[in-house]
Structures are given as C-alpha cells and as structure tokens.
Amino acid sequence: MAENDSFPIPDLYHPPGEDLVLTDILFALSDPARLEIVRQVASGAVDMAQCHLQNPDAPKSTKSHHMKVLREAGILRNEPAGRGRLLSLRLEDLDRRFPGLMQAVLAAQS
Amino acid sequence: MAENDSFPIPDLYHPPGEDLVLTDILFALSDPARLEIVRQVASGAVDMAQCHLQNPDAPKSTKSHHMKVLREAGILRNEPAGRGRLLSLRLEDLDRRFPGLMQAVLAAQS
DNA sequence: GGGACTGTTCGATATTATTCGAACGGATTT
DNA sequence: AAATCCGTTCGAATAATATCGAACAGTCCC
Numbered sequence: 502m503a504e505n506d507s508f509p510i511p512d513l514y515h516p517p518g519e520d521l522v523l524t525d526i527l528f529a530l531s532d533p534a535r536l537e538i539v540r541q542v543a544s545g546a547v548d549m550a551q552c553h554l555q556n557p558d559a560p561k562s563t564k565s566h567h568m569k570v571l572r573e574a575g576i577l578r579n580e581p582a583g584r585g586r587l588l589s590l591r592l593e594d595l596d597r598r599f600p601g602l603m604q605a606v607l608a609a610q611s
Numbered sequence: 612m613a614e615n616d617s618f619p620i621p622d623l624y625h626p627p628g629e630d631l632v633l634t635d636i637l638f639a640l641s642d643p644a645r646l647e648i649v650r651q652v653a654s655g656a657v658d659m660a661q662c663h664l665q666n667p668d669a670p671k672s673t674k675s676h677h678m679k680v681l682r683e684a685g686i687l688r689n690e691p692a693g694r695g696r697l698l699s700l701r702l703e704d705l706d707r708r709f710p711g712l713m714q715a716v717l718a719a720q721s
Numbered sequence: 722g723g724g725a726c727t728g729t730t731c732g733a734t735a736t737t738a739t740t741c742g743a744a745c746g747g748a749t750t751t
Numbered sequence: 752a753a754a755t756c757c758g759t760t761c762g763a764a765t766a767a768t769a770t771c772g773a774a775c776a777g778t779c780c781c
Contacts, residue, residue: 528641605711
C-alpha cells in the first residue's frame with residue numbers, strides 16, 4: 502500500500518520534519534563514518550557518487566546502509582538525480598526542531 | 612596495576628576533558644534512558660539513589676551500566692558520597708570541547 | 722561486629738547493529 | 752536493445768550493546 506497515492510514519485514521514505522526524534526538523530530550521528538558523510542554534505546548538496554566513505558574499500562551496500570540510517574533519522578534528503586542520487590542536509594527541518602544542534606555538531610573539531 | 616599511584620582515591624575512571632570524543636558522546640546520549648538521566652542531572656548534582664530510570668523495574672546493574680556509559684563518554688561525573696554516589700554533569704568540560712552541544716540537546720523538547 | 726543500604730563488576734543470554742555479496746531496477750549511453 | 756553506471760534491497764554472518772542475576776565491597780547505623 503502506498504504511503505501517499507497523490508504523491509507523484511514515492512521513492513524513498515523521508516520522515517516529516519515534525520516527527521524527527523532526537524535520540525534517533527544522535528544515534529545516526531554517533532557513527533564516525535556517518536558523521537563524516539554529514540560533514541561532506543553540510544557544505545551543499547552532493548552527488549552520492551562523489552560522496553566518499555572513510556573506508557574507501559567499503560562496498561556500496563554498506564554505503565547505502567549508512568545513507569538509509571541518516572535518511573530515516575531525518576538528517577539527509579536523498580533524491581533521484583540522473584542515474585544517481587543527490588544528497589542534501591535537511592538543515593531547516595533540523596534547526597526548526599532542534600535549534601543549534603547541527604551547528605554545534607558541525608562546529609565540533611576532530 | 613594502578614593507573615596513578617599518587618592519586619589518593621582511584622575510584623572510577625573519568626576521561627580528561629581534552630579527550631572527549633564527539634561520537635562517543637552522541638552515542639551515549641542516543642539512548643532514551645540515558646538521555647533522561649542526563650536531563651535529571653542537568654539541573655544540578657543528584658544522588659544516584661534519587662535518580663530514577665524510565666523503567667522503574669530495571670535492576671540496579673542496568674542502571675549502573677548506563678551510568679558507566681555516560682561516565683566513560685565524559686558526560687557525567689560519578690563520585691562517592693556517603694554510602695551512595697553523587698552524579699553531576701561535566702558541563703564545563705563538555706562546553707569547552709563542544710560549545711553549544713549540551714545546550715542544544717538539553718533544550719530539545721520531547 | 723552484624724545488618725541494612727547503595728553501587729560496581731562479572732558472566733551469560735538476548736537484542737540490535739554492522740558488514741558484505743548477490744540480486745534487482747532505473748537512467749544513461751552507444 | 753544491450754551494456755554500463757549507480758544505487759537499493761535482501762539475507763546471512765558477524766560484531767557490538769543491552770539486560771539481568773549473582774557475587775562482592777564500601778558506608779552507615781545499631
């Protein structure tokens with residue numbers, strides 16, 4: 502059953518901005534590989550193909566898994582773009598729900 | 612072997628403020644039960660006996676485990692006090708290393 | 722000292738998360 | 752249409768966490 506029949510392209514699920522859960526976001530960011538992905542995307546939208554994991558030998562299924570965790574937590578937007586995918590940070594939604602959180606995380610060094 | 616023979620009371624290990632790791636902190640806070648503990652302690656030091664878990668039926672070993680994760684991440688200070696323990700937030704260390712992070716987390720609703 | 726109170730640690734089990742290969746599917750290119 | 756590129760999904764194996772009871776240790780009070 503479709504989640505929303507009126508929506509043209511179902512594609513991957515993204516939680517509404519109001520439904521973001523703090524602990525889910527913290528968990529998604531608590532993995533070094535995922536935090537690194539978020540840092541890469543923070544500067545602006547990035548084609549997934551040009552977004553690299555810390556471990557360059559990791560298979561694409563692992564990369565896709567991390568993207569899923571970040572997307573389902575509401576941190577990343579993941580939309581079709583050509584034959585690949587465009588990743589972007591949902592900063593407006595995040596900042597509306599948890600003001601200052603992403604700024605603090607992204608500003609943190611190391 | 613003692614970690615530091617000149618230190619009077621070894622007690623439980625607490626990481627130095629400079630050694631705090633962001634992903635470890637995010638992980639520790641990503642558990643709802645632990646985040647609730649942090650909220651209770653945020654207002655001021657609390658005797659561990661008066662700090663309650665979300666699940667009131669949880670055994671003390673579970674409670675102790677969560678305290679350990681929070682302590683080893685550098686979030687909570689856990690010192691002997693009478694026959695119990697006094698818990699306190701390491702806000703100065705946290706804020707020096709990751710400015711604004713705890714404020715954002717604690718300000719978040721839900 | 723003996724008993725009650727408070728927590729930590731250990732060991733075993735259960736739950737959850739990660740990793741990776743294989744299969745599949747859409748979009749692009751020739 | 753076929754081949755290629757790019758990524759998701761599935762299933763199985765592995766690794767990491769959580770949970771809980773039991774044993775142990777310090778502190779307080781009598």
